[in-house]
Amino acid sequence: EAGVAQSPRYKIIEKRQSVAFWCNPISGHATLYWYQQILGQGPKLLIQFQNNGVVDDSQLPKDRFSAERLKGVDSTLKIQPAKLEDSAVYLCASSFGVANTEAFFGQGTRLTVV
Amino acid sequence: GQQLNQSPQSMFIQEGEDVSMNCTSSSIFNTWLWYKQDPGEGPVLLIALYKAGELTSNGRLTAQFGITRKDSFLNISASIPSDVGIYFCAGPLSNAGNMLTFGGGTRLMVKP
Numbered sequence: 093e094a095g096v097a098q099s100p101r102y103k104i105i106e107k108r109q110s111v112a113f114w115c116n117p118i119s120g121h122a123t124l125y126w127y128q129q130i131l132g133q134g135p136k137l138l139i140q141f142q143n144n145g146v147v148d149d150s151q152l153p154k155d156r157f158s159a160e161r162l163k164g165v166d167s168t169l170k171i172q173p174a175k176l177e178d179s180a181v182y183l184c185a186s187s188f189g190v191a192n193t194e195a196f197f198g199q200g201t202r203l204t205v206v
Numbered sequence: 207g208q209q210l211n212q213s214p215q216s217m218f219i220q221e222g223e224d225v226s227m228n229c230t231s232s233s234i235f236n237t238w239l240w241y242k243q244d245p246g247e248g249p250v251l252l253i254a255l256y257k258a259g260e261l262t263s264n265g266r267l268t269a270q271f272g273i274t275r276k277d278s279f280l281n282i283s284a285s286i287p288s289d290v291g292i293y294f295c296a297g298p299l300s301n302a303g304n305m306l307t308f309g310g311g312t313r314l315m316v317k318p
Contacts, residue, residue: 197248
């Protein structure tokens, strides 16, 4: 069974530029999560989708971050404009359902904002 | 703020020793998950716990769901160098739409 796929693996951008990350969850998984992991910390949930609907986005900085999962499968996370403090690893995860929270993670995208 | 508190923050042990770490919260959890993260990789699920008092093993790893439902423990027996990594506890916050929340992690270092 294929795991969660993310791209790109690495991205370096200048502050005020925009960037987008892509995630393809495990086939059949209805719930998709985007996490931000700053060096030395645990993953922090940014947004949680159930199919193509948002379950929770209370920790997403909506002035600069946006995410979508239009067809209930792939998802993109965008940052515009980026700030230095956005430097982190962005992890995508998926699980079978909201009740089944055994989430499986991709390798992440390491973003460096300079 | 951080809903899950992990301790210790880091451990440096000798190969062959047993390890114990825990995770506590002021909130009640119905599920506890333990993950391990290697450098440059995403977290990998080790053990999932669903019932208060439950004790579950996965090889040399054993985890327990605290009876108060506010804590969980992970033990590693006879540690080996490949156990090095960061161990995270996680759980869905039932009072927050089942947001899957992570602790700050315990960094384990093993000396051969």
